[in-house]
Amino acid sequence: MLKLTEHEKAMLDGKTGKFKQKAMEFNVRYAEVLGAEEFCEVSRATLFIGAQHYLDCYKHSEEYKKIFSEFYLCSDEDIELGEMAPECKVQTCAASCDMWNCDKTHLSNEFSDKNKAYTEAARKMGVKIVESCTPYYVGWIPLMGEHFLSTESSNVVISNSFFGAYGNSDGVEAAVCAAITGRTPKWGMHIKENRYADCLVRVKCDVESVAEWDVLGYTIGRQLPKNVVPVVIGEFKRPEINRMRQFASSISVSSATELCHIVGITPEAQTFAMATGGKPCRHEIEVTESDIAESLSKICDAGSGPVDYISVGCPHLALDELKEISEYIKGRKIKEGTELLVWTDYATKAMADVNGYTKDIENSGAFVLTGSCPIVMREESHKHATGMVMNGVKQAVGIRHQTKVPIYFGDIRLCIDAAVRGKWKEVE
Amino acid sequence: MEKRTIKGRGALEGRASGPAIVFPDSIAGNSGALGDIDGVVYEKGNVNYGISIKDAILVVPCAKGSNGFSAHFKGALIAGVKPAGWISTKIDARLGVAIASMNIPAVVDFSDVDPIKVISTGDWVEINGTTGEVVITKKD
Numbered sequence: 001m002l003k004l005t006e007h008e009k010a011m012l013d014g015k016t017g018k019f020k021q022k023a024m025e026f027n028v029r030y031a032e033v034l035g036a037e038e039f040c041e042v043s044r045a046t047l048f049i050g051a052q053h054y055l056d057c058y059k060h061s062e063e064y065k066k067i068f069s070e071f072y073l074c075s076d077e078d079i080e081l082g083e084m085a086p087e088c089k090v091q092t093c094a095a096s097c098d099m100w101n102c103d104k105t106h107l108s109n110e111f112s113d114k115n116k117a118y119t120e121a122a123r124k125m126g127v128k129i130v131e132s133c134t135p136y137y138v139g140w141i142p143l144m145g146e147h148f149l150s151t152e153s154s155n156v157v158i159s160n161s162f163f164g165a166y167g168n169s170d171g172v173e174a175a176v177c178a179a180i181t182g183r184t185p186k187w188g189m190h191i192k193e194n195r196y197a198d199c200l201v202r203v204k205c206d207v208e209s210v211a212e213w214d215v216l217g218y219t220i221g222r223q224l225p226k227n228v229v230p231v232v233i234g235e236f237k238r239p240e241i242n243r244m245r246q247f248a249s250s251i252s253v254s255s256a257t258e259l260c261h262i263v264g265i266t267p268e269a270q271t272f273a274m275a276t277g278g279k280p281c282r283h284e285i286e287v288t289e290s291d292i293a294e295s296l297s298k299i300c301d302a303g304s305g306p307v308d309y310i311s312v313g314c315p316h317l318a319l320d321e322l323k324e325i326s327e328y329i330k331g332r333k334i335k336e337g338t339e340l341l342v343w344t345d346y347a348t349k350a351m352a353d354v355n356g357y358t359k360d361i362e363n364s365g366a367f368v369l370t371g372s373c374p375i376v377m378r379e380e381s382h383k384h385a386t387g388m389v390m391n392g393v394k395q396a397v398g399i400r401h402q403t404k405v406p407i408y409f410g411d412i413r414l415c416i417d418a419a420v421r422g423k424w425k426e427v428e
Numbered sequence: 429m430e431k432r433t434i435k436g437r438g439a440l441e442g443r444a445s446g447p448a449i450v451f452p453d454s455i456a457g458n459s460g461a462l463g464d465i466d467g468v469v470y471e472k473g474n475v476n477y478g479i480s481i482k483d484a485i486l487v488v489p490c491a492k493g494s495n496g497f498s499a500h501f502k503g504a505l506i507a508g509v510k511p512a513g514w515i516s517t518k519i520d521a522r523l524g525v526a527i528a529s530m531n532i533p534a535v536v537d538f539s540d541v542d543p544i545k546v547i548s549t550g551d552w553v554e555i556n557g558t559t560g561e562v563v564i565t566k567k568d
Contacts, residue, residue, distance in 0.1 A: 026528065026529070029440070029528045029531070030524055030525060030528040032439075032440075032528075033439045033440055033519065033524045033527045033528045033534065033536075034439075034519060034521070034524045035437065035439075035519070035537070048495070048496060048499070052499070053459060053464060054459075054464050054496065054499035054500055054502065054503040055503065056464050056465055056503065057464060057465055057503045057504075057506040057507040058506070070506065071499075071502060071506070074528075074529055074531065150495070151495045151496070152495065153457075153493070153494050153495045156495065168520075168521035169491075169495050169520075169521050169522050170495065170498075170521045170522065170524070170525050171457075171495055171496070171497055171498030171499060171521070171522055171525030171526065171529070172495070172496065172498065172499045172525075173498055173499070173502065173525055173528070173529040174498075174521070174524075174525045174528075187521075188520070188521055189521075226489045226490050226517070226518070227489075227490055227517075227518045227520065252493070252494070253456075253458070253493060253494075255492065256454075256490050256491055256492050256493075256520055256522065258521070298473075375458065375459050375460070376459060378459060378460065379460075397458075398458045398459065398460070398461075398494075399460075400472045401456070401458060401459070401460035401461045401470050401471055401472055402459075402460040402470075
């Protein structure tokens with residue numbers, strides 16, 4: 001039986017306005033579906049909103065008020081748009097296109113203008129325009145025990161696993177309604193008892209580079225039993241945040257993992273016993289070199305071949321990686337007719353501009369772009385491609401749902417080499 | 429025809445019936461994996477690739493992939509190609525949002541039987557989201 005506080009009852013009864021009432025009605029239905037008994041207070045949220053392609057079910061001319069009411073608030077009635085909960089720090093997640101450079105990604109000004117209009121409506125509601133799927137690089141960091149919502153699956157795994165914050169992989173309607181009310185069902189990863197590991201993962205392969213952590217995450221994800229919390233142990237060098245970003249993004253592609261303990265890294269798993277709560281694991285898996293090879297056969301097409309569309313930055317890159325790219329690409333030119341897109345958020349790009357990294361990268365013919373990625377921009381942005389290279393397992397796997405051309409996967413340097421040659425060379 | 433009744437937890441009230449589509453490895457929530465407008469499964473490697481979810485009872489072990497999971501099903505609902513209902517071995521947050529947002533009957537959290545193992549694609553399934561009862565009529 002769901003218990004409500006006086007404030008929650010007041011929102012549900014409409015005493016704080018219809019905007020919050022509709023959001024609270026959704027929250028209550030969501031809580032009942034989950035079987036939650038109460039709500040918790042949410043202090044941070046990221047929202048995958050704007051002119052996203054899941055809204056293609058609406059006509060271009062449809063009013064945003066109707067779209068927001070029906071899609072996010074689940075209301076048959078059009079509701080006047082109000083404000084987000086003041087106690088919840090809310091910002092946008094990945095955007096449907098670069099805010100300033102739709103021409104460089106083959107999208108129309110008409111589409112870009114629609115996205116700007118929807119984003120501006122969100123800004124008026126109190127949503128900060130950040131457009132990042134790696135918001136922790138620019139200050140969105142929930143602390144240990146803090147309740148958050150994020151529409152970016154990798155950010156949920158990062159925040160649960162490496163910051164010790166509490167959040168579920170919900171979805172955009174739940175994130176919007178939580179941001180409006182400051183409440184979400186206290187269920188799943190919001191409850192400490194549910195956060196203990198019950199599946200031991202023994203890593204028996206070499207893992208060191210960013211790309212290796214990326215493939216490892218995907219491999220663990222595809223081998224995990226359903227509905228478990230994994231704990232990872234192995235003889236590997238202590239990973240840093242960029243490696244964990246790739247790991248978190250790829251484990252979220254091949255599984256529904258929300259929290260993955262890595263002993264010694266995860267705040268709640270400084271020891272194996274802390275991770276499991278002292279209980280034996282119900283499941284155990286091993287990841288070997290042959291499992292990694294099998295994953296690579298699913299992620300990267302076999303052989304060598306011509307490529308004309310290369311994208312780096314899934315999830316959005318950190319400033320130190322833009323420095324690395326600028327140093328590797330400086331003085332080189334990408335092959336004519338080939339596109340190299342480098343993705344980050346616009347705050348990080350501003351720092352790259354100041355440091356001269358953007359200039360060195362763009363002198364090669366590449367573009368440093370912000371806020372989006374090929375998967376989110378969808379087919380219109382890449383339908384002309386005849387061969388692709390993707391940096392990021394999430395991108396290399398996800399783009400396959402949208403295209404039939406060859407897809408190769410490699411680390412940042414392999415991607416740049418392919419862009420310069422206009423050809424992917426199979427890695428020995 | 430052979431009939432069997434199994435019981436889970438009613439997650440969203442109401443009755444629904446239709447042919448089952450069983451997804452043993454769920455459906456990816458990533459952009460493009462489910463057609464937002466036509467409701468067709470485009471996830472590479474999915475056993476139900478190319479099949480429409482319209483008017484079916486979707487049988488999954490849980491959700492999977494991007495947190496955009498619910499949004500693609502909601503888009504399909506608004507486009508007029510929604511499923512009739514959901515059955516899930518266990519509820520999770522991604523699926524919970526999809527069920528609540530689409531506001532269609534759902535039965536979840538089965539403890540003594542796994543619906544993935546006892547329902548086959550094409551079976552006729554009646555679900556009661558209030559009582560948690562699921563009646564399966566085998567297709568043969």
